[in-house]
Every structure is written in C-alpha cells, then in structure tokens.
Amino acid sequence: xxxxxxxxxxxxxxxxxxxxxxxxxxxxxxxxxxxxxxxxxxxxxxxxxxxxxxxxxxxxxxxxxxxxxxxxxxxxxxxxxxxxxxxxxxxxxxxxxxxxxxxxxxxxxxxxxxxxxxxxxxxxxxxxxxxxxxxxxxxxxxxxxxxxxxxxxxxxxxxxxxxxxxxxxxxxxxxxxxxxxxxxxxxxxxxxxxxxxxxxxxxxxxxxxxxxxxxxxxxxxxxxxxxxxxxxxxxxxxxxxxxxxxxxxxxxxxx
Amino acid sequence: xxxxxxxxxxxxxxxxxxxxxxxxxxxxxxxxxxxxxxxxxxxxxxxxxxxxxxxxxxxxxxxxxxxxxxxxxxxxxxxxxxxxxxxxxxxxxxxxxxxxxxxxxxxxxxxxxxxxxxxxxxxxxxxxxxxxxxxxxxxxxxxxxxxxxxxxxxxxxxxxxxxxxxxxxxxxxxxxxxxxxxxxxxxxxxxxxxxxxxxxxxxxxxxxxxxxxxxxxxxxxxxxxxxxxxxxxxxxxxxxxxxxxxxxxxx
Numbered sequence: 001x002x003x004x005x006x007x008x009x010x011x012x013x014x015x016x017x018x019x020x021x022x023x024x025x026x027x028x029x030x031x032x033x034x035x036x037x038x039x040x041x042x043x044x045x046x047x048x049x050x051x052x053x054x055x056x057x058x059x060x061x062x063x064x065x066x067x068x069x070x071x072x073x074x075x076x077x078x079x080x081x082x083x084x085x086x087x088x089x090x091x092x093x094x095x096x097x098x099x100x101x102x103x104x105x106x107x108x109x110x111x112x113x114x115x116x117x118x119x120x121x122x123x124x125x126x127x128x129x130x131x132x133x134x135x136x137x138x139x140x141x142x143x144x145x146x147x148x149x150x151x152x153x154x155x156x157x158x159x160x161x162x163x164x165x166x167x168x169x170x171x172x173x174x175x176x177x178x179x180x181x182x183x184x185x186x187x188x189x190x191x192x193x194x195x196x197x198x199x200x201x202x203x204x205x206x207x208x209x210x211x212x213x214x215x216x217x218x219x220x221x222x223x224x225x226x227x228x229x230x231x232x233x234x235x236x237x238x239x240x241x242x243x244x245x246x247x248x249x250x251x252x253x254x255x
Numbered sequence: 256x257x258x259x260x261x262x263x264x265x266x267x268x269x270x271x272x273x274x275x276x277x278x279x280x281x282x283x284x285x286x287x288x289x290x291x292x293x294x295x296x297x298x299x300x301x302x303x304x305x306x307x308x309x310x311x312x313x314x315x316x317x318x319x320x321x322x323x324x325x326x327x328x329x330x331x332x333x334x335x336x337x338x339x340x341x342x343x344x345x346x347x348x349x350x351x352x353x354x355x356x357x358x359x360x361x362x363x364x365x366x367x368x369x370x371x372x373x374x375x376x377x378x379x380x381x382x383x384x385x386x387x388x389x390x391x392x393x394x395x396x397x398x399x400x401x402x403x404x405x406x407x408x409x410x411x412x413x414x415x416x417x418x419x420x421x422x423x424x425x426x427x428x429x430x431x432x433x434x435x436x437x438x439x440x441x442x443x444x445x446x447x448x449x450x451x452x453x454x455x456x457x458x459x460x461x462x463x464x465x466x467x468x469x470x471x472x473x474x475x476x477x478x479x480x481x482x483x484x485x486x487x488x489x490x491x492x493x494x495x496x497x498x499x500x501x502x503x504x505x506x
Contacts, residue, residue, distance in 0.1 A: 059344050060337060061504035076344040087341050093334035095270055102269035109262035110342045150338055
C-alpha cells in the first residue's frame with residue numbers, strides 16, 4: 001500500500017532505462033525520479049542521450065530495457081495523455097503551411113479539448129496576434145512559444161521540455177523562467193533539458209547531468225557545487241559553479 | 256474517435272496541399288477530356304469508344320492516393336507526427352483516423368473528377384454533333400465506381416505512405432505505379448494484372464484505366480469482384496501502415 005502511494009507521489013520514475021540502436025547505445029541503465037512541484041534540469045553535452053531519454057519517457061520510442069513511468073504508468077497507457085503531460089521535443093514540429101491556430105486546433109480536437117483552450121494558450125504565450133499566420137513565417141522564438149502552447153493545451157501536471165530556451169530572446173527567456181516557476185508553484189512538475197547552463201542554474205531546483213548515456217551526477221545545485229571536483233583542475237579556494245561541475249563530469253578524461 | 260477524425264479532417268483542409276491536389280486534378284481532367292473530345296474520331300462513336308473520353312474521371316484515384324499518402328508523409332517530414340502521437344499514443348487509432356479522413360475526401364475527389372469528365376465530355380462531343388451513347392446506368396457506374404475507387408485508393412495511399420515514409424519516394428512510387436507499371440501488367444499479364452489495385456478500380460469505374468486505356472472486356476474483373484479486391488487492398492494497406500508505424504521510433 002505504501003508503495004502505491006509512493007509511486008503516485010513520484011511524477012516520473014525511470015528505472016534501469018536503456019536504449020540501443022543497433023550497435024550504438026544511446027542510454028544505458030538510467031534511473032531517476034521526479035517528485036511533484038519540482039523543476040529539474042537535465043544536462044549533458046550533445047549526444048549524451050538527453051533527447052533519447054525524453055522520447056522514451058513520452059512513448060515516442062520504445063526502451064530496449066528498463067522502464068520509464070509517468071504518474072506510475074507508461075506514457076502510452078495514460079488515459080488522457082495531453083491532460084497529464086505536456087511535452088515539447090523539437091521546436092520545429094509544425095507544418096509550415098498551417099497557421100499557428102490551426103496547428104493547435106488539430107491537437108485540441110484530437111485531445112478532446114474545447115476550442116476555447118486554443119485561444120487561452122495562444123494568449124498565454126502571447127501569440128494571439130500571429131495566430132492566423134502560417135507557421136512558415138514565424139521566427140524561432142515564436143515557434144518555441146507555439147510549441148509550448150501546444151504542451152499547455154491540456155493543462156498538464158508535468159512539462160517535459162527539450163531545449164526550450166533555444167532561440168528565445170532575453171524577454172522570452174524571462175517569460176519562460178517566470179512561467180515555469182509559476183507552473184511549479186501550482187504543484188506542476190518540470191523536466192527541462194538544456195545546454196545553456198547559466199539559464200538552467202537560475203530556473204531549476206535540481207539537476208541531473210548525463211554523459212554518454214549514463215547519469216554522472218544528480219541533486220540540488222547547491223549540493224553539487226559544494227562537492228570537491230574529481231580532478232584538481234579548479235582553483236581550490238573558489239566556490240564551484242554549476243559550469244565547473246558540469247565540465248568536470250562531462251569532459252573526456254581519457255587524455 | 257470522432258475528435259480524432261475531426262482533427263485529421265481539419266489537418267487536411269488547413270494546408271494548401273488538399274486544394275493544390277484538387278486544382279491539379281481539375282486542371283488535368285479539363286486538359287485531357289477537352290483534348291480527347293476534340294480529337295475523337297466522329298465515325299467511331301460507338302459506346303466503348305466514347306469511354307475513351309468519359310473514362311478519364313478515373314484520374315480521381317491518382318489524386319486521392321496522393322492526398323492519402325501526403326497526409327502521413329507530410330507529418331513524418333515536418334515532425335508534426337510527434338505532437339500527434341503525444342496526444343494520441345495509440346498509433347493504430349491515428350492511422351485509422353487518417354485512412355478514414357482521406358477516404359472521405361477521396362470520395363469527393365472521385366465524384367468531382369467523374370462529374371467534371373462527364374459534363375466536359377458531353378459538352379465537347381455534342382458541340383461537334385456526336386451523339387452521346389452513355390445511358391443512365393453508365394453514368395451511375397462512372398460516378399459511384401469512380402468515387403469508390405478514389406476512396407479506396409486514398410486509404411491505400413495512407414498505408415503506402417506509412418510504410419515508405421519518405422515523401423518523395425512515396426509520391427514518385429504511386430505515380431509510377433498507377434501511370435506506368437500497372438499498364439504493363441494489365442497489358443502483358445492480364446490474368447494476374449486484373450487483380451492489381453489500379454485495374455480493380457478501373458473494373459468498378461466503367462472499365463477505363465487511369466491512363467485512358469479501355470482494356471478488352473475479359474481483361475478486367477467483374478465490378479462486384481473488383482469492389483471486393485479493392486476493399487481488401489485498402490484494408491491490407493492500412494493494416495500494413497499500422498504495423499509499420501507501431502514499431503517506429505519517432506526520432
């Protein structure tokens with residue numbers, strides 16, 4: 001019984017997750033969990049397996065081993081996935097010939113959501129003015145906002161965002177940060193991947209750092225930066241930054 | 256399911272692809288029917304000959320097939336398949352809704368192509384003083400058969416697109432198959448060729464293939480058998496599309 005309650009409180013549960021593509025191992029034996037109301041940064045260099053992990057989490061790819069659960073279930077078994085998880089996995093996932101509003105209307109219809117939600121999320125992300133235009137004419141920042149609008153349509157309790165900061169101007173970045181903070185304050189949970197370390201440090205409560213498909217560190221930022229570096233490259237008297245920790249853990253040691 | 260179907264219908268009408276395909280079809284039908292109607296030898300004007308003018312409505316099948324194929328390959332190409340599968344993780348339902356939506360628009364394509372062909376053909380032939388030898392039964396078979404053929408080919412297109420995935424290969428493959436490869440089989444191996452999906456569509460749509468040929472009578476299936484064969488192709492192709500998509504890692 002206690003185990004069930006525990007599992008329900010865990011918004012994301014990843015256990016021994018692995019993904020192999022022929023002879024390439026993208027993700028190897030990954031385990032972590034997220035609890036409600038937290039904002040977690042998912043960090044790692046290009047090719048570390050961040051995107052693969054997020055895709056496994058939302059059922060776009062099948063794991064080779066292990067499991068990834070959302071609210072205790074595989075994503076594909078959620079009853080109303082759009083009302084449970086909002087995910088942005090690529091900022092360019094639009095048909096350039098379709099308007100922003102029609103893109104959202106198609107998603108809302110498939111999710112069984114009222115069309116009023118489309119106008120609400122357009123307003124939330126500040127795209128009401130541009131909603132009639134074809135997405136092909138949107139800037140990168142506008143596409144990011146439209147992606148986020150799609151993720152917010154069903155008023156989900158978990159947001160999974162892959163590099164949402166790409167292409168956002170400082171104002172957009174500020175808006176994203178305050179939106180995520182408000183979302184988490186209301187009990188929502190966020191998993192956000194990024195390589196923009198300074199932005200992550202300001203936005204998230206804790207980080208998971210992966211390299212070559214494996215977790216190399218995880219925990220609150222304070223805890224990670226308080227640790228001693230593995231290699232003695234850093235000056236000893238300075239307090240470590242997230243960047244120091246990140247580089248220490250992800251830079252190749254095989255010299 | 257209705258929400259999903261409405262979503263797929265909305266996707267079809269909110270880009271310029273569907274209108275572009277419809278316009279392309281109308282333009283091609285106009286060109287071919289007027290050209291053949293003008294060049295039609297008046298002294299050969301028996302019933303079967305006139306089908307060489309009135310049979311061009313079969314072109315609806317090609318454009319319906321392209322419509323169905325693009326409805327899935329464009330999602331794979333632009334990545335919209337990701338949000339689509341996020342909202343509806345049951346991919347079988349997505350593919351089924353796509354096939355159904357394409358079928359519905361395919362019916363419209365078939366009816367428009369046949370009606371336009373009949374109207375234009377009658378106009379051109381009568382303006383030359385050639386009597387129209389088609390009767391009401393012929394007209395009904397052309398319109399119903401053309402609509403059914405286009406509907407089945409729209410679902411077939413969804414399945415082909417879901418299996419091949421690449422938009423260019425899919426479009427080129429469907430065009431090559433319908434415009435060229437099937438004629439070879441129907442002409443050279445009619446025993447087997449008449450069971451092919453394009454020939455089956457020709458069998459139910461008045462006996463004219465999409466390339467305007469009217470094979471001699473036993474070369475095509477009886478219309479009723481043609482319907483069964485065509486529906487089997489549509490169902491089989493959708494099933495193949497589902498199998499192929501279910502195992503796909505969308506990366």
